Amino acid sequence: MKGTNVHVVATAGHVDHGKSTLLRALTGMEPDRWAEERRRGLTIDLGFVWTSDPDVAFVDVPGHERFISNMLAGVGPVPAVLFVVAADGGWQVQSEEHLAVLDTLGVRHGVLAVTRADLADPAPVLAEAAERLGRTSLGGVEAVAVSAVTGQGLPELRAALGRLTAALPVPDPSADVRLWIDRAFTVDGRGVVVTGTLGRGTLRTAQTLKIAGTGDLVEVRGLHSLQVAYEEVRGPARVAVNLRGRAAAGLRRGDALLDPERWAEVGEVDVRLDETHAPAARARVARADGAAARMPGQLIWHIGSAAVPARVRPLGSGTARVTLSRPLPLRLGDRALLRDPGNRDVYGATLLDVRPPALDRRGAARARAAELATLTGAPDGAAELRRRGLMRRADMLAMGATPPGPPVAGDWLADGEHWAGLRGRLLRLVEEHDRAHPEDPGLTPEAVRQALGLPDRALVDALAAGTSLRRRRGRLAAALPVLPERLRGAVAAVRRELADAPFAAPDAGRLAELGLDARALAIAEAAGALLRVQPGVVLLPGALEEAVRILAGLAQPFTVAQARQAMGTSRRVALAVLQRLDGLGRTRRVDDAHRVILG
Ligand SMILES: Nc1nc2c(ncn2[C@@H]2O[C@H](COP(=O)(O)OP(=O)(O)O)[C@@H](O)[C@H]2O)c(=O)[nH]1
Numbered sequence: 001m002k003g004t005n006v007h008v009v010a011t012a013g014h015v016d017h018g019k020s021t022l023l024r025a026l027t028g029m030e031p032d033r034w035a036e037e038r039r040r041g042l043t044i045d046l047g048f049v050w051t052s053d054p055d056v057a058f059v060d061v062p063g064h065e066r067f068i069s070n071m072l073a074g075v076g077p078v079p080a081v082l083f084v085v086a087a088d089g090g091w092q093v094q095s096e097e098h099l100a101v102l103d104t105l106g107v108r109h110g111v112l113a114v115t116r117a118d119l120a121d122p123a124p125v126l127a128e129a130a131e132r133l134g135r136t137s138l139g140g141v142e143a144v145a146v147s148a149v150t151g152q153g154l155p156e157l158r159a160a161l162g163r164l165t166a167a168l169p170v171p172d173p174s175a176d177v178r179l180w181i182d183r184a185f186t187v188d189g190r191g192v193v194v195t196g197t198l199g200r201g202t203l204r205t206a207q208t209l210k211i212a213g214t215g216d217l218v219e220v221r222g223l224h225s226l227q228v229a230y231e232e233v234r235g236p237a238r239v240a241v242n243l244r245g246r247a248a249a250g251l252r253r254g255d256a257l258l259d260p261e262r263w264a265e266v267g268e269v270d271v272r273l274d275e276t277h278a279p280a281a282r283a284r285v286a287r288a289d290g291a292a293a294r295m296p297g298q299l300i301w302h303i304g305s306a307a308v309p310a311r312v313r314p315l316g317s318g319t320a321r322v323t324l325s326r327p328l329p330l331r332l333g334d335r336a337l338l339r340d341p342g343n344r345d346v347y348g349a350t351l352l353d354v355r356p357p358a359l360d361r362r363g364a365a366r367a368r369a370a371e372l373a374t375l376t377g378a379p380d381g382a383a384e385l386r387r388r389g390l391m392r393r394a395d396m397l398a399m400g401a402t403p404p405g406p407p408v409a410g411d412w413l414a415d416g417e418h419w420a421g422l423r424g425r426l427l428r429l430v431e432e433h434d435r436a437h438p439e440d441p442g443l444t445p446e447a448v449r450q451a452l453g454l455p456d457r458a459l460v461d462a463l464a465a466g467t468s469l470r471r472r473r474g475r476l477a478a479a480l481p482v483l484p485e486r487l488r489g490a491v492a493a494v495r496r497e498l499a500d501a502p503f504a505a506p507d508a509g510r511l512a513e514l515g516l517d518a519r520a521l522a523i524a525e526a527a528g529a530l531l532r533v534q535p536g537v538v539l540l541p542g543a544l545e546e547a548v549r550i551l552a553g554l555a556q557p558f559t560v561a562q563a564r565q566a567m568g569t570s571r572r573v574a575l576a577v578l579q580r581l582d583g584l585g586r587t588r589r590v591d592d593a594h595r596v597i598l599g
């Protein structure tokens with residue numbers, strides 16, 4: 001069976017303002033799961049309840065200041081909130097703190113419930129709370145006065161929640177799964193079960209998932225949503241996932257299960273910081289620059305259900321380099337909350353770069369700040385590629401960006417302009433090498449890879465494929481290297497003489513007279529102007545084929561003398577040609593004096 005989408009809404013608000021009681025009234029379920037919570041009448045950890053009127057799953061969070069981390073783990077993956085303020089309690093410290101958290105996370109959907117309306121006139125609190133929420137990312141939300149004791153306002157609240165969830169975006173079911181775990185426990189006979197809020201994407205039984213951080217693979221053995229078993233569940237949903245695989249044993253809140261191959265775990269990111277949010281007692285508004293400058297270096301980084309110590313280095317223009325104490329699966333545009341556990345200040349961060357360059361050169365931080373100032377965090381594959389020149393397709397997908405075109409080689413994407421530049425450099429490189437070493441033309445792909453600073457030799461081949469360069473003897477070489485000016489006259493003289501008598505190779509005296517030493521002959525051969533049959537025995541490039549043709553016309557087998565005569569040359573040259581043909585397998589010696597032609 002396929003799971004239908006059930007939107008998830010988290011509670012928020014000061015301790016003892018009636019959050020858990022309201023959920024009890026709405027759902028008939030008990031959000032305080034622990035005996036200690038029920039004995040103390042205090043929510044400590046997250047609670048999970050749901051109703052079908054309307055279809056909503058709730059994550060109930062603790063309001064007490066001591067349990068803010070649990071609150072953050074609950075609201076982190078949830079896009080909507082039921083904000084609770086007691087009519088007789090009024091706006092309180094944790095009302096403010098929770099609102100700051102929601103604003104920092106950028107939560108845009110919510111309903112305001114003023115509870116305990118049987119104990120005091122809800123109107124003034126309702127007006128004040130609505131006004132405060134209105135100044136945050138929540139904006140204008142529907143507000144309802146309720147009483148869990150008299151039942152006043154509950155139908156109106158259900159209706160408002162129905163409108164809230166109907167307005168929530170339904171995300172792409174094919175989105176890559178990142179399930180932040182908020183509970184992990186063992187069920188006798190079934191093994192490990194983890195629960196979480198599945199924001200987007202689809203989970204299926206028998207699916208393989210990767211554990212963030214360790215990279216271990218686990219398999220979905222069973223899948224439940226709101227205590228009903230499904231073959232497939234699409235986000236948004238609350239899910240309980242029964243896992244197969246030994247690695248599941250170590251899972252806990254803050255870990256994440258991922259679509260394998262689609263996420264990268266990163267330990268260093270660049271972010272844009274929002275204005276600071278401080279609790280009401282020390283409320284202050286600061287510009288982003290001021291926030292960065294005042295930020296302590298050590299903060300807790302919250303995203304999803306994870307909380308990780310982080311080192312923050314302001315770069316300027318409201319941006320910072322954040323180093324996490326353990327890598328997390330993060331993508332461009334992710335929203336994170338940085339929190340100072342000392343003074344409870346929170347800072348919002350938008351991920352601008354999940355693969356930032358090292359800041360090891362002088363002035364690098366300033367240059368980086370200038371670059372970051374132009375970024376928004378919205379994943380833009382073409383822009384990523386433009387900044388990086390080359391990158392792996394898998395890395396781009398893991399960032400959350402879409403490759404703007406097909407790879408140039410293997411898994412490598414290249415920015416068009418960068419690629420054209422590399423191609424130009426490749427041609428110049430070969431040209432310069434050939435000019436300096438005409439006797440040894442061409443470069444090995446590895447030499448090119450190093451000279452161009454490329455990460456993969458396949459890129460060299462792909463670069464060369466679009467040029468006039470040819471593969472010769474395992475090297476990348478110009479289609480034909482040009483014969484240097486100074487040798488042209490002498491080589492032309494030899495070629496003229498050979499044109500008249502193809503096997504009358506010039507002797508040592510003639511070569512010396514023309515100034516053609518061993519190196520010059522090597523250059524002429526590389527340029528395709530002459531063929532060195534043996535050192536000092538020089539013919540025209542097609543001479544061996546011509547010799548085969550002539551020898552094939554002789555009675556087989558034949559002697560060196562017969563060959564010499566047929567080719568019209570000296571014994572020295574005939575022997576050199578025959579030995580070369582032996583080496584090439586075109587002729588074969590049958591005894592001391594005779595050869596036959598083959599093939
Ligand atoms: N009279 C009255 N009491 C309420 C109402 N809602 C909650 N309470 C009481 O307020 C106290 C705190 O409620 P609780 O749900 O635990 O608050 P939470 O900390 O926000 O979850 C409990 O003693 C509840 O019985 C209400 O609508 N009317």
Ligand SMILES: [Mg+2]
Pocket residue numbers: 019020021042043060061062063
């Ligand atoms: Mg509670």
